[in-house]
Amino acid sequence: MTETETLAEYIRGLCRLRGLSWRAASLKAGLNRNYITHLIRGRQSLPKADTLKALAKALDGDYEYMLALRDLAPSTTPPKPPFEHRAIVAMQQLPPEDQERVLAMLEGLVVHYRAE
Numbered sequence: 001m002t003e004t005e006t007l008a009e010y011i012r013g014l015c016r017l018r019g020l021s022w023r024a025a026s027l028k029a030g031l032n033r034n035y036i037t038h039l040i041r042g043r044q045s046l047p048k049a050d051t052l053k054a055l056a057k058a059l060d061g062d063y064e065y066m067l068a069l070r071d072l073a074p075s076t077t078p079p080k081p082p083f084e085h086r087a088i089v090a091m092q093q094l095p096p097e098d099q100e101r102v103l104a105m106l107e108g109l110v111v112h113y114r115a116e
Contacts, residue, residue: 005081007047007069008040014059017088029058046070061085 015025015036022036029035031054038044047055052070056063062082080086091099 005069007066008042010061010066010069010081010085011036011055011059012040013085013089014061017085017092018059020059025055025059029054031055 011025012022015022018025020028022040023033026033026035026037029051031051035044035051036055039047047070049067052066053063055061056066062085065082065085091102094102
């Protein structure tokens with residue numbers, strides 16, 4: 001993920017994170033089976049708000065972030081991706097043994113703060 005992430009890149013990343021093909025994700029959102037393919041390849045106009053809402057729900061993505069990316073003017077700085085998305089991407093880049101260490105640490109924090 002980069003600081004200049006586009007809507008297409010965000011949707012592509014969500015599909016990858018969720019283990020869905022572009023076609024499966026399109027259908028899960030109730031859209032034409034080729035919708036995401038066309039969007040990512042630049043053959044689809046920018047989605048309307050209700051389409052983004054359906055995509056966000058189907059991909060468990062951040063609707064407000066999608067809207068911001070869609071509405072982003074070329075000369076402005078893109079918004080920062082949601083923490084959850086950045087954390088998932090960062091975790092996937094770690095070796096499996098480090099992923100387990102991070103998860104164990106997080107579980108310890110959850111137990112600690114639930115006890116308070």
